[in-house]
Amino acid sequence: SQQGEEDPQALSIQEGENATMNCSYKTSINNLQWYRQNSGRGLVHLILIRSNEREKHSGRLRVTLDTSKKSSSLLITASRAADTASYFCATDASDDKIIFGKGTRLHILP
């Protein structure tokens, strides 16, 4: 797998349910970021978690980071139609590169 690879590639859930997306990476990182991209738009930053942090919250978003497993998860609680978008993780590797995954396409069903 590539650095910053999201899983699943696509996810459809009912409005009101929780959505969980995962990101795995290969090399050690300084921090990991999650971004959202609505169709035809640029990416919007959601949350940044540093390598010495294990969990972070922002509104309905919860991000966890497990550096031992080289993985992160993004949880969106009480999903809404407006959450329909693609979600990307981006890793800031120690070699001073940033790499985005290919994203998870989330579709919230009414």
Add this chain to the structure above:
Amino acid sequence: DAGVIQSPRHEVTEMGQEVTLRCKPISGHNSLFWYRQTMMRGLELLIYFNNNVPIDDSGMPEDRFSAKMPNASFSTLKIQPSEPRDSAVYFCASSLAAGGLFGNEQFFGPGTRLTVL
């Protein structure tokens, strides 16, 4: 602030033509990034600048691609000559870098959708 501004929003050109994409970063930001997004390859970092100086252009696919940042409020990405495989959405992003170039929120522009026929 108007956010990161990119122009044009859409560009359709013929193979062999020169293409110039433009970006105005958010005022006060000191880092600027150019990305390319395709279905096959996802989002790729092409080049980034810090304080108007190119730091790393290892992501630029070929010599046909070049980027400049003559001042803190303007950057261009040029493709000469363009080829059909350059068709993609090109994003510009800026950030206020502190404590590492990538440890900060990046603000993305709306992108330029390039189609090379």
